[in-house]
Amino acid sequence: MVQEQAAAAGANDAAPSAKDAEQQQPKPFSVKEGMQGIITLLEKAVKTKETRLLMGRLMRQTAMVRKHMTASDLVAFINTYLPMDSKSAGFLKGYVMQDGDTAPMEDDATAAGDAGDGADAGSAPGPSQLPEVELYMYLLLLVNLLDRKQFAQAREVADTAVGLLQQHNRRTLDAIGARIYFYYSWAYECTGALADVRSTLMAAHCTAGLRHDAVGQETLLNLLLRNYLAYNLYDQAEKFRSKAQKADTWRVPGQYCRYLYYLGTIRAIQLEYTEAKEVLQQASRKAPTCAHGFRVACNKWLILVRLLLGEVPERVEFSAPGMRTPLAPYFELTCAVRSGDLAQFRVVSEKFAAAFRADRTTNLITRLQYNVIRTGLRRINLAYSRISLKDVAEKLALPSAVDAEYICAKAIRDGGIDAVLDHAGGFLATRELTDLYSTNEPQAAFHERIAFCLNLHNEAVKAMRFEPDAHKRALAAANGGKEQMSVEEIARAIEEEEEDDM
Amino acid sequence: MSLLKEAQQLLDKLKTAHKKNDWPAGKAVLGQLRIKLIQLPAVPPNTGFSSPTAQQELLLARDVYEHAVLLALKSQDEAALESSFTQLKTFYADTRSLLPAAPQEWMFAGLDLLRLLVANRIAEFHTELELIPAEGMTVPHVVSAVQLEQWLMEGAYNKVLAAGKSLPPECSFAVEQLSATVREEIASCAEASYSSLKLADAQVLMMMTSKKELEQFAEQHGWAIEGDLVHFHRAAADDANAEQHLRLINQSLLYAKELERIV
Numbered sequence: 189m190v191q192e193q194a195a196a197a198g199a200n201d202a203a204p205s206a207k208d209a210e211q212q213q214p215k216p217f218s219v220k221e222g223m224q225g226i227i228t229l230l231e232k233a234v235k236t237k238e239t240r241l242l243m244g245r246l247m248r249q250t251a252m253v254r255k256h257m258t259a260s261d262l263v264a265f266i267n268t269y270l271p272m273d274s275k276s277a278g279f280l281k282g283y284v285m286q287d288g289d290t291a292p293m294e295d296d297a298t299a300a301g302d303a304g305d306g307a308d309a310g311s312a313p314g315p316s317q318l319p320e321v322e323l324y325m326y327l328l329l330l331v332n333l334l335d336r337k338q339f340a341q342a343r344e345v346a347d348t349a350v351g352l353l354q355q356h357n358r359r360t361l362d363a364i365g366a367r368i369y370f371y372y373s374w375a376y377e378c379t380g381a382l383a384d385v386r387s388t389l390m391a392a393h394c395t396a397g398l399r400h401d402a403v404g405q406e407t408l409l410n411l412l413l414r415n416y417l418a419y420n421l422y423d424q425a426e427k428f429r430s431k432a433q434k435a436d437t438w439r440v441p442g443q444y445c446r447y448l449y450y451l452g453t454i455r456a457i458q459l460e461y462t463e464a465k466e467v468l469q470q471a472s473r474k475a476p477t478c479a480h481g482f483r484v485a486c487n488k489w490l491i492l493v494r495l496l497l498g499e500v501p502e503r504v505e506f507s508a509p510g511m512r513t514p515l516a517p518y519f520e521l522t523c524a525v526r527s528g529d530l531a532q533f534r535v536v537s538e539k540f541a542a543a544f545r546a547d548r549t550t551n552l553i554t555r556l557q558y559n560v561i562r563t564g565l566r567r568i569n570l571a572y573s574r575i576s577l578k579d580v581a582e583k584l585a586l587p588s589a590v591d592a593e594y595i596c597a598k599a600i601r602d603g604g605i606d607a608v609l610d611h612a613g614g615f616l617a618t619r620e621l622t623d624l625y626s627t628n629e630p631q632a633a634f635h636e637r638i639a640f641c642l643n644l645h646n647e648a649v650k651a652m653r654f655e656p657d658a659h660k661r662a663l664a665a666a667n668g669g670k671e672q673m674s675v676e677e678i679a680r681a682i683e684e685e686e687e688d689d690m
Numbered sequence: 691m692s693l694l695k696e697a698q699q700l701l702d703k704l705k706t707a708h709k710k711n712d713w714p715a716g717k718a719v720l721g722q723l724r725i726k727l728i729q730l731p732a733v734p735p736n737t738g739f740s741s742p743t744a745q746q747e748l749l750l751a752r753d754v755y756e757h758a759v760l761l762a763l764k765s766q767d768e769a770a771l772e773s774s775f776t777q778l779k780t781f782y783a784d785t786r787s788l789l790p791a792a793p794q795e796w797m798f799a800g801l802d803l804l805r806l807l808v809a810n811r812i813a814e815f816h817t818e819l820e821l822i823p824a825e826g827m828t829v830p831h832v833v834s835a836v837q838l839e840q841w842l843m844e845g846a847y848n849k850v851l852a853a854g855k856s857l858p859p860e861c862s863f864a865v866e867q868l869s870a871t872v873r874e875e876i877a878s879c880a881e882a883s884y885s886s887l888k889l890a891d892a893q894v895l896m897m898m899t900s901k902k903e904l905e906q907f908a909e910q911h912g913w914a915i916e917g918d919l920v921h922f923h924r925a926a927a928d929d930a931n932a933e934q935h936l937r938l939i940n941q942s943l944l945y946a947k948e949l950e951r952i953v
Contacts, residue, residue: 426817545824555843557840558844594848594879597876597882598845599845600883601878601883609884610884611884611888628934
């Protein structure tokens with residue numbers, strides 16, 4: 189890839205474009221060459237119908253180009269790579285020129301010159317008729333507008349792009365199409381009109397399912413879940429998720445992580461904490477290292493779910509790099525729950541009420557009150573072999589001994605504490621402690637770990653990818669060698685025979 | 691227009707039936723009203739057709755659904771209650787942008803929460819709770835429903851029963867069922883935590899009014915009454931053992947299967 193770019197640079201040195209002069213600092217990575225590389229990649233991929241190549245490399249290179257791109261660059265690219273008379277070219281240029289920094293006229297001339305040189309050199313592609321290139325231009329413009337926070341315009345561009353996308357049914361368009369839908373939903377979310385988009389996304393999801401467009405299906409599923417959850421429609425989100433068609437394996441790991449996160453939040457709200465914990469842990473582990481915000485959000489929910497399950501998260505998790513500030517409220521909450529102090533818990537939840545509301549975790553935190561009481565009871569139970577109910581009420585800041593009696597009875601029934609109540613005497617007595625190793629606890633703990641390792645092994649096997657023709661090549665090499673040898677041998681043998689005859 | 695007038699008349703009839711607590715008559719009128727509502731152009735699911743009387747029609751429809759819920763509450767008809775609540779909720783959601791907000795929306799939300807709580811559908815209770823925004827949380831019905839849920843979860847059953855007497859009048863359907871649920875809960879807690887209890891104490895604990903009630907209750911649950919004490923059974927440990935064995939077998943089979951798969 190680097191050699192190609194260097195060659196292209198060398199060939200185009202003949203016509204120093206105004207573009208290079210405009211770039212203030214000499215960048216080691218030239219946007220123009222990046223674009224040329226991408227367009228070549230696109231055309232090659234479409235010709236060979238290779239969809240996987242598109243996914244990985246294209247997105248990585250787009251990410252690189254995105255950082256350095258300016259409005260004038262965009263205009264130049266549109267002129268170079270889209271046929272001059274196409275409707276899209278005019279439409280796109282209109283949007284770019286609304287807020288272009290420099291005069292576009294110069295760039296037209298120089299871009300035309302570049303295109304000419306490019307055609308001469310033969311290494312840079314010219315205007316292309318492919319719908320992929322067209323839609324890729326839309327994608328670039330969308331990304332640019334969103335980066336500059338011009339959401340209203342991005343919305344309009346997205347609308348047109350989606351309309352155009354729905355006219356085609358090409359598998360090579362899947363990756364680009366999925367991205368376009370993603371930014372379409374994002375533009376609407378930033379302008380606060382997410383509900384309007386729901387029906388379009390739903391229709392697109394059904395179509396993607398019919399066409400076996402796996403990438404599109406995944407992306408749209410996640411976008412719809414996000415849509416429902418943004419409005420707290422957990423019920424509908426769950427119904428959709430359970431009925432939606434999902435592919436067997438997930439093509440894009442990022443989408444899988446997102447799906448797991450949404451699933452985890454739904455389960456947490458529905459009081460199914462064990463499943464929520466599993467799923468959220470998986471999401472957090474599979475997320476790439478650069479997905480910082482996602483990890484933070486995952487961890488917030490994970491902490492709450494673990495607290496609700498009765499386990500206390502480790503202190504190490506809170507002090508991981510970059511996590512300390514966002515997780516600070518949750519850290520204080522954990523301390524309050526761990527100490528079983530109801531008064532402190534109330535103080536902490538009041539103090540950080542705004543933060544919790546922004547994270548939408550307020551209701552979960554209200555549920556934690558019971559856990560605080562239970563932890564408090566457990567500590568009392570461990571410390572005292574026998575304690576009067578009045579003292580229990582005092583320690584837990586409960587209104588009366590009668591309340592304490594009821595609460596203790598419930599805790600005993602739920603298995604939170606191992607004790608017996610004596611009504612006549614009015615006290616709580618701990619039962620004899622049994623040896624932990626004689627119960628089934630160790631076996632259960634082992635089983636969890638074993639199951640996790642086996643699961644990991646299975647997933648690793650499923651995730652392995654082999655080059656589709658690798659085995660054929662190996663086979664051909666082995667056979668070819670043998671055959672050739674045999675042909676030569678036969679020829680030699682015949683010659684020798686003839687000589688002998690002679 | 692005449693359609694609207696007819697619908698209005700039927701609604702008035704419905705209101706009178708509601709005041710008189712006359713469920714069969716109310717149900718009949720409701721049936722007729724539903725047909726009228728389908729014919730009105732501006733009411734969902736007919737959205738897309740706008741008509742000059744759109745606002746009135748929507749307000750009318752809302753009144754109809756609300757009264758349907760109130761009637762069902764009075765008559766304690768579970769199935770009707772469920773369906774009318776669903777209709778009302780969907781109607782509120784659909785017309786949120788079309789109509790001015792109704793203050794009674796959150797009252798109905800609170801009633802719905804209470805209904806789910808009493809039926810022990812806690813997962814649905816919480817999903818519904820998520821939908822209520824901050825301003826809805828201050829409405830008395832919602833507040834009492836949330837408080838009740840907290841107390842039930844903590845186990846402060848005495849508070850629950852005390853609060854049951856002080857609920858707003860529409861919630862009367864809930865009180866009886868709530869008391870029954872609470873009593874069952876107390877009974878199972880008591881089984882697990884006390885080895886034996888004096889009769890008088892047991893009566894107070896379970897909030898029963900007479901000794902006879904307690905004796906009946908005890909028979910139902912298989913407790914032995916000896917003289918002055920009630921002895922609670924401890925569950926047999928055999929079932930637990932069988933369960934454990936089954937679990938171990940399943941786990942071992944899983945390990946064998948997975949290990950075989952490793953090539």
